Amino acid sequence: MGIALPASSAGSGSPLRQQAQGLTQQNSAIASRSRAAVLTLYAFDSRLTRTQAQLASLRSQAAAIDRQAAETRRELAVAKQIFSVSQRNLAARLRSVYEQGDSDPLAIVLGAKTLDDALTGLETERAAAETDRAIVARARMSRDRYIGLQQRLAARAQKLRRLEASVSATLGVLSSAKAGRISYLRQLASQKKLNQSQIASLDAQAQAIEAQARRVAVQQVASTQTVAPAPAPTPTAPPVTGAATMTVTATAYTLQGHTATGAPVGYGVVAVDPSVIPLGTRITIPGYGEGVAADTGGAIQGAVIDLWFPTAAEAANWGRRTITITLH
Template sequence: MLGQAHTPRQRLLSLAAISLAVLAAPAVGVAIPSHSASALRAHDAAIAAKSRAAVLDLYSLDQQYSAAQSRLASLQRQTESLRAERVSLTQQLTVAKRGTHLAQSRLASRLRVLYEQGNVEPLEIVFGSKSIDEAMTSLDNLSRMTNQGEDVLRQLKHARVSLSATSKRLAVREAALAASVRQARATADSLASARAARSAYISSLAAERRMTQQQIATVVAAANAAQLRSRELARVTASEAIPTAASPVETSYGSPPPVAAGARAITVSATGYALAGETATGLAVGWGVVAVDPSVIPLGTHMSIPGYGEAVAADTGGAIVGATIDLWFPTVAQANAWGRRTVTVVLH
């Protein structure tokens, strides 16, 4: 009876091996925790947070750069104004020098005329005059001529001194303004470099986020495809693969399947569970999902289980320790019907 009971299950193994071969390939990829959808979504959220912070930094840099550009423009306008003042001051100095030369020339001419007339001393003018009126007039003319020349020379000298002092003050302002312009230009250049670096960083984050979202889409699609295939396989094999609830539970189940080259066999205690949701690796539960102790059977390992079929190590559990595995079933009744069995599985 037991040998006859094994006959339909052996036929089922061929069907399950073919069907679960399709399930096995995507299951390996999604069973790795570092590439699970939840881990990728967390990574995507972290990238988004970095992007938001970088955009805020860029906004701050833009404001600082705009202020630096405005200050630089203001300093450049002040520089142009100082240049205009310098040009005007130079012209005024030139006029003052020319005026000084003209005044000196005129005064020298007047003195030369008086000297040629021979009456350049007041006493000589008085004694040389024919009348008192003529003497007074000559003295007034001499005094006026002398005073005018001295006034002109004094005014021109004062103007030159004033213009020279103004020129020095202007030179100090020009030097300070030039230093301010250099500092403002250096600040603007530094901010421009920081803006360019921040923009490049934001672009790199955007590229990384696009790649992460593509990975999430790939993982989700693979998980959905695996879940769909596991449901199809469950509908085909559920009625034949598992004994009914009234059947006796076997403590040791059959002979292990043939061990191919490169594979290894391990004897484990196999139980069943029927929980909905996702596995510890982020893969949706389904037929062919097995919970293991990763220190004994690494996650992502394919295995052939007598009485169950092909499966993939894609889940963990607190009670799954050592040489113990837990098989997923669509219903609690099927999990209870499986019970606890000692089976020899082939890992490949």
């Protein structure tokens, strides 16, 4: 090829396309992070559901204990009242005994008219004393039992309150984490949208630069037509003039620098055999677009053209094709 190095990237949209490619890769990474964030969000939702159910269960248990405690307080009040009444009755009996003096069993026997009356009197005296003692003992036991139950219920209620506070704190942390993950997903979506906008802008700029490069190449070729081309091998196809079509083999290259006519390389520059296609000829190329015969090369002989591309990937994608071009 007739390329003068070092290379120059004037007229090429390749840097912009590289920037666009970098943003596209960034969007792919954003998509991966978004998927990971969504999975984390699902995990938070599951944990939140379990924690909310646990909190509801604790509150239900606490309500049940509160009801049981209220019932225990009522029963304790009754037990205290019975105990108080029993104590008053016992005190009254003791006062009566004190005032009347001790009941002498012999006196009861001597005062009875019959033996049955004597036995009945003794039994009644003993039964009354035993009943008083039993009533007081049962009342004390009931009071102590309800006091113990009340203390146990209070301890359980306190434990449940601590658990409820801990679960509520966990619920708050999970809710905050979920909100943060949702915010992160929104940020990723916003960044992806911004990148897509920048990609579209860069592509548009690259296309504009390449179109301008083609126009500049055509103008420079037209101004350098006095430069005689290097001798070429015997052509395998006749020269053409005017508007015509020609079937050629089209290859691709991506070197930087200047063409054989001195113009900077750029999209639309076509290397030709000048003895077949005169330099400066405008060419319509299927699958490529408009171009201009602005370069030559030692391997370009006969019905062969070589198309310039900004990147090696694009050149490799074009490969080698047989096409029909239009010369203007």
